[in-house]
Amino acid sequence: MWDRLKLRWRALFRKEELERELDAELRFHLEREVAHHLRSGMDAEDAHYSALKSFGPLERSKEECRDARGVRFIEEFLQDIRYGKRLLARHPGATLVAIVTLALGIGANTAIFSVVNAFLLRPMPYGEPDRLVMVDSQHRGQSLGVSFVDYEDWRRQNTVFDDLAFFNLRWNANLDFGNETETVNLTFGTANLFSTLRVAPSLGHGPTPGENDTILLSHGLWQRRFGSDSGIIGRQLRIDGKALTVIGVMPAGFRFPFQSDLWWLNDRYFNRENRGLRIDQTIARLKPGVSSEQALAEMKEIAARLAQTYPATNTEVTATVVPLRDFWFGKLRRSFWLLLGACAFVLLIACANVANLLLTQATVREGELSVRAALGASHGRLIRQSIAEALLLVSIGCAGGIVFGAWSLRMLVALLPPEVLPFFVKIELDWRALAFTLLVSTLTALFVGLLPALRTRSMDLDQSLKEGGRWGTGSGMQRVRGLLVVAEISLAVVLLAGAGLMLRSFARLQNTSPGFNAENVLHLEINPTYQRREDYNVEFMSRRYRQLLQEVATVQGVVAVAANSDLPFVGQKPWYRGEFAVEGQSNADREHNPMVNYQAVSPDYFRVMEIPLLRGRVFTDHDNVRPDGNADVAIISNGLAQRMWPNADPLGKRINCNDDGSGCAEVVGVVGDVKHNTLVDEVGYDIYYPAYQSYAKQTHFVARTQGDPLALANDIQRAIWRSSPDTGVFNVVPLTRLSTNTVWQSRVWGLLLGIFSAIALILAAAGIYGVMAYFVVQRTREIGVRIALGAQWSDVLKLIFKNGMLLVAIGLAIGLVGAFALTRLLASLLFEVSPHDPITFGAVTSCVVLASLLACYLPARRAARVDPLIALRYE
Amino acid sequence: MKKPKADLLQGTLELLVLRLLRSRQLNGWEITQQLQIASGEVLSVTPGALYPALHRLEHRGLISSAWGPSENNRKAKFYKLTTAGRKQLETQRKNWERFCGAVALIMRDA
Numbered sequence: 015m016w017d018r019l020k021l022r023w024r025a026l027f028r029k030e031e032l033e034r035e036l037d038a039e040l041r042f043h044l045e046r047e048v049a050h051h052l053r054s055g056m057d058a059e060d061a062h063y064s065a066l067k068s069f070g071p072l073e074r075s076k077e078e079c080r081d082a083r084g085v086r087f088i089e090e091f092l093q094d095i096r097y098g099k100r101l102l103a104r105h106p107g108a109t110l111v112a113i114v115t116l117a118l119g120i121g122a123n124t125a126i127f128s129v130v131n132a133f134l135l136r137p138m139p140y141g142e143p144d145r146l147v148m149v150d151s152q153h154r155g156q157s158l159g160v161s162f163v164d165y166e167d168w169r170r171q172n173t174v175f176d177d178l179a180f181f182n183l184r185w186n187a188n189l190d191f192g193n194e195t196e197t198v199n200l201t202f203g204t205a206n207l208f209s210t211l212r213v214a215p216s217l218g219h220g221p222t223p224g225e226n227d228t229i230l231l232s233h234g235l236w237q238r239r240f241g242s243d244s245g246i247i248g249r250q251l252r253i254d255g256k257a258l259t260v261i262g263v264m265p266a267g268f269r270f271p272f273q274s275d276l277w278w279l280n281d282r283y284f285n286r287e288n289r290g291l292r293i294d295q296t297i298a299r300l301k302p303g304v305s306s307e308q309a310l311a312e313m314k315e316i317a318a319r320l321a322q323t324y325p326a327t328n329t330e331v332t333a334t335v336v337p338l339r340d341f342w343f344g345k346l347r348r349s350f351w352l353l354l355g356a357c358a359f360v361l362l363i364a365c366a367n368v369a370n371l372l373l374t375q376a377t378v379r380e381g382e383l384s385v386r387a388a389l390g391a392s393h394g395r396l397i398r399q400s401i402a403e404a405l406l407l408v409s410i411g412c413a414g415g416i417v418f419g420a421w422s423l424r425m426l427v428a429l430l431p432p433e434v435l436p437f438f439v440k441i442e443l444d445w446r447a448l449a450f451t452l453l454v455s456t457l458t459a460l461f462v463g464l465l466p467a468l469r470t471r472s473m474d475l476d477q478s479l480k481e482g483g484r485w486g487t488g489s490g491m492q493r494v495r496g497l498l499v500v501a502e503i504s505l506a507v508v509l510l511a512g513a514g515l516m517l518r519s520f521a522r523l524q525n526t527s528p529g530f531n532a533e534n535v536l537h538l539e540i541n542p543t544y545q546r547r548e549d550y551n552v553e554f555m556s557r558r559y560r561q562l563l564q565e566v567a568t569v570q571g572v573v574a575v576a577a578n579s580d581l582p583f584v585g586q587k588p589w590y591r592g593e594f595a596v597e598g599q600s601n602a603d604r605e606h607n608p609m610v611n612y613q614a615v616s617p618d619y620f621r622v623m624e625i626p627l628l629r630g631r632v633f634t635d636h637d638n639v640r641p642d643g644n645a646d647v648a649i650i651s652n653g654l655a656q657r658m659w660p661n662a663d664p665l666g667k668r669i670n671c672n673d674d675g676s677g678c679a680e681v682v683g684v685v686g687d688v689k690h691n692t693l694v695d696e697v698g699y700d701i702y703y704p705a706y707q708s709y710a711k712q713t714h715f716v717a718r719t720q721g722d723p724l725a726l727a728n729d730i731q732r733a734i735w736r737s738s739p740d741t742g743v744f745n746v747v748p749l750t751r752l753s754t755n756t757v758w759q760s761r762v763w764g765l766l767l768g769i770f771s772a773i774a775l776i777l778a779a780a781g782i783y784g785v786m787a788y789f790v791v792q793r794t795r796e797i798g799v800r801i802a803l804g805a806q807w808s809d810v811l812k813l814i815f816k817n818g819m820l821l822v823a824i825g826l827a828i829g830l831v832g833a834f835a836l837t838r839l840l841a842s843l844l845f846e847v848s849p850h851d852p853i854t855f856g857a858v859t860s861c862v863v864l865a866s867l868l869a870c871y872l873p874a875r876r877a878a879r880v881d882p883l884i885a886l887r888y889e
Numbered sequence: 890m891k892k893p894k895a896d897l898l899q900g901t902l903e904l905l906v907l908r909l910l911r912s913r914q915l916n917g918w919e920i921t922q923q924l925q926i927a928s929g930e931v932l933s934v935t936p937g938a939l940y941p942a943l944h945r946l947e948h949r950g951l952i953s954s955a956w957g958p959s960e961n962n963r964k965a966k967f968y969k970l971t972t973a974g975r976k977q978l979e980t981q982r983k984n985w986e987r988f989c990g991a992v993a994l995i996m997r998d999a
Binding site: 045075 | 948950
């Protein structure tokens with residue numbers, strides 16, 4: 015077996031060596047033959063002559079020996095490739111267009127497929143991740159979060175889960191390193207969290223009953239801060255002023271739920287009294303064979319039972335079950351498939367263009383091919399040659415595509431804000447994407463290779479030869495090319511319509527105000543350490559915040575600074591959204607109040623954010639702390655004022671009283687509406703409390719600055735550490751970044767679709783140009799005759815445009831119908847733009863018409879310049 | 890170019906070559922000589938037929954070749970039977986005997 019492989023190898027790549035050996039072998043035979051004849055008494059000349067004669071035709075036996083090597087097919091193939099190379103080099107312009115076309119199509123596809131792969135196909139780093147679901151409570155369609163008491167009932171009563179674990183979404187913990195403080199994400203969870211995820215620590219062990227105050231580290235934190243020291247197990251770390259013992263390090267690549275670096279797993283941490291305290295999350299592992307729909311049905315039953323038993327806290331509270339992957343990517347998934355679809359369109363257009371090019375060449379070469387066919391080249395051989403030529407084109411295009419793909423992937427990753435990506439999404443050009451590219455390009459090769467090849471089958475040899483090696487009019491061929499152009503145009507129209515809608519929607523977003531001015535505002539998250547238990551009181555906290563604000567305000571370049579416990583656009587926490595009641599409202603009336611967002615802000619907040627004060631006053635330093643943590647003054651948003659008191663003055667109204675009527679907060683001001691979670695949201699209803707009166711462990715600072723806010727980041731940080739060195743400061747970014755992050759999808763999709771559709775339009779125009787240019791070349795004689803007979807420049811133009819624009823009109827019509835049907839898929843991604851927006855559709859139409867006119871004009875001009883004498887001499 | 894069709898004569902030549910190589914390795918010239926001697930000067934093969942046959946057998950893995958010194962101490966290419974070749978010889982020999990027997994049967998009747 016090995017010997018035979020070696021022979022094949024030598025036959026292909028050591029051809030000269032084999033030839034020398036063949037010569038030597040035959041020469042040896044000849045010498046022995048001559049010696050034999052000499053011995054039998056012949057003279058030298060006769061001996062030589064008769065030896066040669068016995069050999070027969072020498073070259074033919076050599077050729078037969080070569081045939082025996084069995085690599086003839088491959089040799090011919092290599093020949094075809096060399097031949098194809100020469101042919102392609104003869105039309106460098108067209109070849110370049112085809113290669114660039116393919117590279118763009120293949121590259122874009124590879125890049126997008128890599129991203130889709132990273133998001134939708136890469137497994138999450140947990141055991142059997144497809145059985146993990148998030149279980150949440152819901153109230154009238156609003157997701158609430160889960161209370162530990164509910165969780166314990168769910169865990170006891172369900173029959174569909176292997177296990178349920180309970181955890182908080184986000185806690186910023188200060189890790190004390192003596193002279194510096196680092197704020198990291200800490201997750202509190204029940205002891206069964208890791209067994210539910212089916213992940214075990216790579217070092218040390220998980221939580222065990224009886225061991226309290228223990229902590230687990232992420233692999234990354236262990237590497238970065240502790241030099242991968244395996245002696246870390248058993249050591250004590252000071253976290254938020256408390257000593258905790260390290261019991262384990264999690265494996266590399268493991269994170270949960272988001273960017274957590276520390277896990278404090280102990281059931282005792284959670285509140286067992288308040289069933290209505292729904293601020294945490296539940297993850298569950300489905301039993302094998304149980305679908306998430308079945309689980310949902312049972313969870314709804316359990317929730318209904320709980321609602322009957324505990325009407326005070328659970329009325330109308332139901333449950334939802336969402337697969338973990340959907341929890342992370344739910345909305346993204348659809349946009350990725352759309353993007354992949356758009357990419358496929360570009361690739362289709364690219365293929366059509368290349369097919370067009372090869373068809374043209376096949377037509378031009380018809381004469382040559384018929385001569386070859388007449389000389390005995392088999393039909394199969396001609397097909398093989400066409401495929402070889404296409405493969406050559408595609409492999410160069412494919413190489414270019416990989417380069418372009420890698421480059422565009424880098425650009426794409428730069429566009430995606432890392433904050434919005436789940437930790438395990440690592441976007442890289444991976445083997446699946448490469449395999450996909452190879453598949454796509456091979457299919458492309460077959461597609462474009464077979465069209466011209468099949469054409470030679472129907473070639474009429476006699477006819478072609480009779481025309482003296484000149485290509486025929488080939489009306490059938492022209493029809494195929496016309497069809498390709500129509501297809502290209504219609505695909506381009508669909509893409510342009512999609513891109514146009516996305517771009518218009520993005521432009522709308524750019525002009526949308528969130529209700530505040532994010533320009534020149536620096537955002538910081540402030541996380542003080544509470545060294546003593548008694549520090550956890552409103553008075554101490556507000557004194558410290560007040561002091562920090564004063565420190566920051568002294569920094570050169572800071573115009574004003576303010577605090578907000580729950581700033582818009584930073585992922586507002588569910589527990590700040592809640593119900594409210596107006597003094598004297600009955601329970602039944604309360605039901606109709608909207609949900610509101612509670613924010614605790616310092617006096618300068620509205621000035622820093624430039625949220626207009628419409629009535630009344632803003633907070634002052636004299637809105638004092640009350641020991642129970644409730645506020646006695648409140649500011650409400652205009653929308654809420656309009657809704658609650660459309661015909662009355664909201665100032666002086668009292669809200670959120672205790673059951674005995676005491677402790678009300680008086681509305682002292684009305685401010686403008688703001689958006690909360692994303693720019694595309696409707697404005698929400700707000701109730702602001704004074705920061706000094708409310709209880710917040712950590713807070714956001716916003717500082718209005720002169721000039722670039724980031725330039726002041728270091729100064730501000732130093733100012734904070736000057737007065738309070740154990741305060742963690744993190745997430746220091748311009749506020750504009752936070753607001754654009756909320757609409758990154760619109761930006762990225764708009765940009766990508768824009769690029770795709772630009773490519774598509776250029777490719778389609780190139781296709782029209784190709785067809786029309788060919789049309790002109792083909793009719794040079796006819797045009798010459800017409801001009802000789804007195805046709806005007808305008809007549810010639812009319813001839814060309816009539817032919818070209820007919821194709822455009824058909825393509826446009828098909829494309830518009832297709833776009834009308836398909837843009838509906840975009841509806842959920844659009845902001846204040848109808849998927850059938852007439853302006854966009856009009857713009858697309860004129861864009862395509864203009865590009866087509868240009869593409870027709872160039873060949874038409876050449877046609878009009880035809881010199882009748884030269885044209886006629888052509889024949 | 891297409892491979893020439895294997896006709897009876899060629900099949901026979903290959904069988905004979907395999908048979909000659911069974912006991913020892915030979916170079917091309919020795920094979921022509923041996924064939925002549927062993928067939929009592931009835932059969933002979935031209936180099937133009939022999940060498941393509943040898944190369945075909947080699948590429949089918951039935952024989953293998955190596956360069957070595959000839960009896961007159963020149964470098965020559967020697968062929969020898971491979972294991973696959975030995976098996977092939979056995980089946981072909983049986984086929985040949987059956988074929989000859991059948992032909993003989995018919996000829997006797999005629």
